[in-house]
Amino acid sequence: xxxxxxxxxxxxxxxxxxxxxxxxxxxxxxxxxxxxxxxxxxxxxxxxxxxxxxxxxxxxxxxxxxxxxxxxxxxxxxxxxxxxxxxxxxxxxxxxxxxxxxxxxxxxxxxxxxxxxxxxxxxxxxxxxxxxxxxxxxxxxxxxxxxxxxxxxxxxxxxxxxxxxxxxxxxxxxxxxxxxxxxxxxxxxxxxx
Amino acid sequence: xxxxxxxxxxxxxxxxxxxxxxxxxxxxxxxxxxxxxxxxxxxxxxxxxxxxxxxxxxxxxxxxxxxxxxxxxxxxxxxxxxxxxxxxxxxxxxxxxxxxxxxxxxxxxxxxxxxxxxxxxxxxxxxxxxxxxxxxxxxxxxxxxxxxxxxxxxxxxxxxxxxxxxxxxxxxxxxxxxxxxxxxxxxxxxxxxxxxxxxxxxxxxxxxxxxxxxxxxxxxxxxxxxxxxxxxxxxxxxxxxxxxxxxxxxxxxxxxxxxxxxxxxxxxxxxxxxxxxxxxxxxxxxxxxxxxxxxxxxxxxxxxxxxxxxxxxxxxxxxxxxxxxxxxxxxxxxxxxxxxxxxxxxxxxxxxxxxxxxxxxxxxxxxxxxxxxxxxxxxxxxxxxxxxxxxxxxxxxxxxxxxxxxxxxxxxxxxxxxxxxxxxxxxxxxxxxxxxxxxxxxxxxxxxxxxxxxxxxxxxxxxxxxxxxxxxxxxxxxxxxxxxxxxxxxxxxxxxxxxxxxxxx
Numbered sequence: 001x002x003x004x005x006x007x008x009x010x011x012x013x014x015x016x017x018x019x020x021x022x023x024x025x026x027x028x029x030x031x032x033x034x035x036x037x038x039x040x041x042x043x044x045x046x047x048x049x050x051x052x053x054x055x056x057x058x059x060x061x062x063x064x065x066x067x068x069x070x071x072x073x074x075x076x077x078x079x080x081x082x083x084x085x086x087x088x089x090x091x092x093x094x095x096x097x098x099x100x101x102x103x104x105x106x107x108x109x110x111x112x113x114x115x116x117x118x119x120x121x122x123x124x125x126x127x128x129x130x131x132x133x134x135x136x137x138x139x140x141x142x143x144x145x146x147x148x149x150x151x152x153x154x155x156x157x158x159x160x161x162x163x164x165x166x167x168x169x170x171x172x173x174x175x176x177x178x179x180x181x182x183x184x185x186x187x188x189x190x191x192x193x
Numbered sequence: 194x195x196x197x198x199x200x201x202x203x204x205x206x207x208x209x210x211x212x213x214x215x216x217x218x219x220x221x222x223x224x225x226x227x228x229x230x231x232x233x234x235x236x237x238x239x240x241x242x243x244x245x246x247x248x249x250x251x252x253x254x255x256x257x258x259x260x261x262x263x264x265x266x267x268x269x270x271x272x273x274x275x276x277x278x279x280x281x282x283x284x285x286x287x288x289x290x291x292x293x294x295x296x297x298x299x300x301x302x303x304x305x306x307x308x309x310x311x312x313x314x315x316x317x318x319x320x321x322x323x324x325x326x327x328x329x330x331x332x333x334x335x336x337x338x339x340x341x342x343x344x345x346x347x348x349x350x351x352x353x354x355x356x357x358x359x360x361x362x363x364x365x366x367x368x369x370x371x372x373x374x375x376x377x378x379x380x381x382x383x384x385x386x387x388x389x390x391x392x393x394x395x396x397x398x399x400x401x402x403x404x405x406x407x408x409x410x411x412x413x414x415x416x417x418x419x420x421x422x423x424x425x426x427x428x429x430x431x432x433x434x435x436x437x438x439x440x441x442x443x444x445x446x447x448x449x450x451x452x453x454x455x456x457x458x459x460x461x462x463x464x465x466x467x468x469x470x471x472x473x474x475x476x477x478x479x480x481x482x483x484x485x486x487x488x489x490x491x492x493x494x495x496x497x498x499x500x501x502x503x504x505x506x507x508x509x510x511x512x513x514x515x516x517x518x519x520x521x522x523x524x525x526x527x528x529x530x531x532x533x534x535x536x537x538x539x540x541x542x543x544x545x546x547x548x549x550x551x552x553x554x555x556x557x558x559x560x561x562x563x564x565x566x567x568x569x570x571x572x573x574x575x576x577x578x579x580x581x582x583x584x585x586x587x588x589x590x591x592x593x594x595x596x597x598x599x600x601x602x603x604x605x606x607x608x609x610x611x612x613x614x615x616x617x618x619x620x621x622x623x624x625x626x627x628x629x630x631x632x633x634x635x636x637x638x639x640x641x642x643x644x645x646x647x648x649x650x651x652x653x654x655x656x657x658x659x660x661x662x663x664x665x666x667x668x669x670x671x672x673x674x675x676x677x678x679x680x681x682x683x684x685x686x687x688x689x690x691x692x693x694x695x696x697x698x
Contacts, residue, residue: 024621032365039372046384047384049384052382055647057647057651058381058382058643058646060379060381060384062642062646063375063639063642063643064372064386064387067368067372067375068372070364070368071365074361074364074365074368077361078361081361103417104414104417107413107414107417107584108414110585111609114592115605115606115609116606116609119592119605120605121602141585141588142585142586142589145581145588149417149580149581149584149585150581153581172582173585176585176586176589177589180589180590180593184245188246188247188248190244190245190248190597191596191600192597193592193596193605
């Protein structure tokens with residue numbers, strides 16, 4: 001993913017270029033103000049427990065409301081500051097670094113599928129009516145993740161997906177699933193999803 | 194006094210027994226492995242081990258966690274020296290000099306110096322931990338709701354100010370953490386807040402899944418998004434030269450003291466201890482030009498400073514119930530899970546526990562010496578494991594870690610959601626440490642505010658008139674006001690004008 005950055009080179013009065021300035025702070029500031037306003041609104045609308053004899057200063061919404069106000073103030077400061085904090089050269093370079101969009105999307109997709117679909121009573125259970133054993137779900141995830149994450153290296157070196165690569169991924173994936181299940185569930189008596 | 198020494202001896206006797214030594218070495222080894230891997234932090238290591246040790250007896254489990262905490266920060270220096278990528282944020286200060294030494298073919302020497310610096314740092318910190326914690330805990334016994342309210346706020350404000358380079362973003366993250374801590378039933382009247390009718394949210398967002406998400410999943414995504422480093426080979430001996438270590442005793446002592454002092458500040462983090470010690474060493478060093486190009490003084494200062502801040506962070510965590518850093522926040526959560534409540538009442542409920550932690554940290558210190566001097570080469574193999582293989586397994590552990598403490602599937606969803614949000618926020622310069630502090634201190638802040646107001650019948654006066662309250666309030670107000678551009682400009686004009694006047698005279 002290419003991070004959407006709205007960088008501009010700030011210049012001093014004499015025309016000397018300064019450190020790059022990140023204009024997306026403006027939008028972030030606005031987002032914080034919106035979040036703060038929502039929190040404040042919900043806090044004001046919260047039950048004040050007056051029927052239980054609770055005074056207004058003991059109401060459950062007191063601190064969240066104050067936090068909402070603080071978020072609005074600091075969010076406004078971020079959005080309105082005339083000279084945003086200059087981003088250090090190192091940080092600017094890091095931000096400019098092009099995220100490997102496909103790789104990130106693949107990792108996110110795999111992790112979300114594992115957590116929301118495969119594990120426990122996730123989407124898989126909702127659709128098929130039974131849940132996968134944890135070791136199996138984990139093995140499927142690890143095998144797929146290894147094959148997907150190693151794909152760019154294979155492309156770079158001109159290699160194709162062969163039986164050896166699949167065997168290696170299967171070995172690591174099944175071992176990880178089985179060992180994690182045995183160690184956590186049997187040895188450390190920890191519940192698994 | 195003699196009873197105190199007898200209790201300390203008893204604590205050491207219990208911790209230095211054979212099974213405990215095995216637990217301690219395992220925890221430290223696990224920590225060193227995690228620390229070696231760039232991107233994986235002490236916070237993640239402790240959070241994962243908390244779930245693994247949840248069924249163990251309290252002292253054994255906490256011993257494993259303390260040793261892993263020390264081990265992770267120590268292990269982070271390996272990748273800083275060999276890859277020029279700090280294993281944890283606290284090791285960033287070791288990168289420049291450690292890697293410069295490695296590039297000169299002195300990687301072993303650099304690792305040896307880092308080991309001796311880490312050992313002396315923890316040793317100094319342990320002494321302070323034993324001496325200062327009971328004193329601070331006794332002082333804290335006089336704290337009321339008003340003081341705790343300001344103390345919790347002080348932690349979040351200081352963390353936001355000192356972590357990262359944009360304090361306003363730090364404070365916003367602190368507030369976000371405080372807000373997330375308010376989700377679920379409130380601590381006074383068990384009233385549901387921000388649950389939107391979802392039963393799962395009534396229990397609130399648990400700390401361990403939130404931390405595993407913020408530091409684990411987001412770190413996995415960050416690690417996979419950044420390019421891998423090139424490792425320098427280790428050729429020379431890692432045994433430090435005794436004469437060299439003795440030569441830099443002043444640096445060790447100064448950095449140890451600075452590390453502990455920064456550790457005492459709530460929410461500042463180990464990296465601050467390292468950077469402040471590094472800056473002080475540079476100021477006093479006779480070889481200033483060597484800094485950044487392989488200075489032994491610099492490397493010793495950075496390692497001693499970050500390691501001595503670990504016991505430093507434990508002092509406010511144990512005595513006030515206010516963690517000094519993100520890893521100590523998870524450690525505090527784990528201690529609470531095991532039935533011990535850190536804070537002023539610790540000296541009354543579990544007076545022996547502070548000495549137990551002193552003995553545990555001493556064992557951790559010995560463990561890193563053993564692994565640091567005799568098992569360097571095998572431990573470095575972990576740096577050769579491809580990330581494509583390692584990261585899916587780490588995510589698998591994160592999933593188990595999020596689920597295991599409460600056996601709720603919802604915790605896995607919370608971990609993933611927080612992780613994704615944390616990943617994008619981190620790329621925009623938002624730090625996670627203030628968020629974590631907010632999450633941990635949120636319930637204390639809420640209860641202290643409302644309890645204080647109820648006690649004073651709605652009056653705000655006690656918040657501003659009690660001596661400790663006014664001190665903490667002044668520190669918070671000053672920190673925020675000094676961040677305002679107009680105030681800073683006015684101060685610059687004032688002092689600039691004075692300086693110019695003095696120069697003219």
